[in-house]
Structure formats: C-alpha cells, structure tokens
Amino acid sequence: MTETQPRTVSVCFLPAELNPEDLHGTTAVIVDILRASTTITTALSNGAAAVKPCLSKDEARAFRTESGDCLLGGERGGLRIDGFDLSNSPADYAPDVVGGRTIGFTTTNGTRALLQSQQANVVLIGAFVNLIAVAERVEAETGDVAIVCAGTNDAVTGEDVLFAGALARKLESAGMHLTDSALIAATHWSSTICETPDLFEALCQTQGGRNLVGLGFDSDISLCADVDSLNVVPQLDPDGLIRQT
C-alpha cells in the first residue's frame, strides 16, 4: 500500500517571495483583503459577468476600447481613478450597477499578485466574505496550496496574513499539513482574534486598515469583515478573466 503524503499549505507573505515554477500543480489563493479580493468577490456575487485584472490604468482603458462595453474600476492611492466608473469599494459594485457587466479592474497590489500567480494549476481569490466557500473549494482541488498575500506597497500587511491564517486553520482541520510559513500565519490569526475577537477592530489595527481609516473608508472595512456573507469563489481563468465558480 502506498502511503499518501498530506497536501501542504504554504503562505507567501508578499508576492516577491513567489517562485513561479514552484506554483506548478498547486492551488493558489490570492488575498488582498482591503479591498481588491473582497470587491471582486462582491462584484461577481452581485451578477457581474467577469472581472479583468489589469496591471495599469492604460491597460484597463485599452481593455475598455477593445471590449466595446465594460465598466472600469479600481484605485490608486486608495481613491477612484480619474475617468473610471467605480472605485475599489465593495459598496460601488451593487447588483443594478454590475449585473451582467464585465469590469476592467486595476489596483495597486491585488491585481499584480493575481497576475504573478498564473503558473498555478488553479488560481482562486479569497476574502473573509467567502472564507468557507474558498476553504471547501480548495479541499475539492488537488495538489499543494499556496496562499499568496498581496501586501501593501511591497510591505507585508497584517490583514492579508490574518486571512491566510484563518484559511490555513480550516485546511489544517481538513487534514492538510501546515509548513512553517502557514503555521506563522495561523498563529497570528489565532492570537489576534483571541485578543481582539471583533474582526472589524482587528482589521482596523493593521497597516491596510489604518490606511483606509485615514481616508475615511471605515465602512468598507466593515464590509470586508463580514465573514462568510458570500457563497462564490472567483477563479482566474487561463483567458485572463475572473469568473464566478
């Protein structure tokens, strides 16, 4: 009888740690809690047809020209981009706005992390709003798991690592093995939520949270802290579009 090795879970604290070759055969979960991964999940849950992650504002504008009919969304410095229809706030992506539409989308950190992870076998997007849905989907896939934190301006940011730890704990309960990186994230999640059981409060204390509070976007943090409120798992398809699965 062959002994089956348990699937392993690793966390990349920043996309810079990624070795694209190491992603072959893995299931990757991309995390930018405040706010890109929450916003993309919200948009698809509210009926958007697809989201096209773009590295630059110009790439997003070119996508609009090419596709003929799409919305543009995203941020620079946390704020809506001039000439874009939508900001990076999940609140902008209501059903009557995004229903049936494709959205060209560019943010400072999240879209880059997504596009750097395309070597993975499956690329999913995770946020607190779809934590259980993502965990179940990861369990249904095969191969090792890489949870990739987007960070903020090339620095590790606590809110992404908190989510990575929460997801790692769920996957550990499902029998997967946590590498040291995943164990560090899981410990951070368990300790933080033990000390600050209100996730909204915990997110406000992270670097990304402080940035949003500084911009007056506290209500967005509230939306991002609404655990398991959505039952969709966005997936980046090989054609470069993110769709609901």
Next chain:
Amino acid sequence: MTETQPRTVSVCFLPAELNPEDLHGTTAVIVDILRASTTITTALSNGAAAVKPCLSKDEARAFRTESGDCLLGGERGGLRIDGFDLSNSPADYAPDVVGGRTIGFTTTNGTRALLQSQQANVVLIGAFVNLIAVAERVEAETGDVAIVCAGTNDAVTGEDVLFAGALARKLESAGMHLTDSALIAATHWSSTICETPDLFEALCQTQGGRNLVGLGFDSDISLCADVDSLNVVPQLDPDGLIRQT
C-alpha cells in the same frame, strides 16, 4: 518643538522580499539561527580574526588562495564541504582551532542573505546566543531596523522568525514601533514560547530543526538555543569581512 518619529522595526521573512534601496540608512540584522548566524558568532567569540562570507564553494577556495592562510568552513545539504576544514556546526569553531584565524565561509542560505543586505547602513548578525548584545547594539545605532530572515532553500523557516520576533519584542520594549511584519513575528515568538517554553524543543519543531534532527545534529540545536551565552555582535564591514564589534 519637533516631534520625533519612533524608529520602526520590520521583518523580511525571506531575502527575496528585500528591496535593496529600502535598506539605505537602516540597521539590518541578518538571521540564520540554524546554524550560520550562531556559528559566525561563536567563531568570533572564540577568537577568530574575521569571517569572509562567500556565495559559492569556488569563491571560498579562491579566497583561500588569495589570502594565503585561512580556514574554510560551511555546508551544502547541511554537511561539511569536501576539502573544507570545518562544517557549519558551532562545535567545530573552538578557540584552539579558530583563534587568530580568518575563515572563508559559505552556506546555502545565510551567506546569501548577508550579501544581499549590504546596502544597509550597518549590517549585524543576530542569533539567540547573542540576543541581548544585538538588541543593545541596535538600540545604540540610528535609523529604522530591518531583521532579515535567511529561510531554508527559498522557504520561510520558523526558527529564523522566532528569533526575529524575540528581537522585535526587545526593540518594542525600547520604544521602537513594530510594523505589521514585525508584529507577526513577535506574535509567533510569544505564542510559541508560551506553548513550548523550552527553546530547544521549539527549535526542533521548525523546518530547519527537523532537517538537523534528520541529520543527527540535535546537539547543534542545543548550542543554538543557548540564549545570551555570548557577548559579541558580528558586523559585516564594507570590505566584505565580518568582525567582532
């Protein structure tokens, strides 16, 4: 009256996260607990004149030819390199062996992390054996602090992050501000040592620790867990040599 910003402490979980430009003006502490940073500290404490970090075995051999009279030390796959005098075990670097000698030194992870950090204003080497000495030295320097974990084979490894967290806690007590990355390491340190108060046991459970136990080098882990046993702080000088300070 001008308000002085507190110095900030960041942790790089892997050298790949490093942006060399961000190191300008900082004090960097390079960490490869099992075993390079412990071994270098031991060698200098036992009277070695200097340690020359070399990226490759060939570079170390060329250094020996050039310098005329030095010892060669280090490892590949955790084991002594063919033709080298010393392995990467701190036990090899006894006073009667290294006293007055310069050592060409190459290891898989630690020497690379060191050489990637040379843009920092001051480059120090930290280990549990010189924890307090390093903390005091960092406090006496100026600028922000970057604690750089070497990792193991391009993966984050727990023992380096445990030390980064222990050092971050000491610097926090001295009034410095922990960024999210330093806070994550500090939480990992506090939680781990609360659950496993014996540092030797805690180190054995990390990836680097398991590798060494697998090679039968448990006694080295013991040496690396001997907190504050040495009162020297190795520093990488601009001429590329590490000396006692």
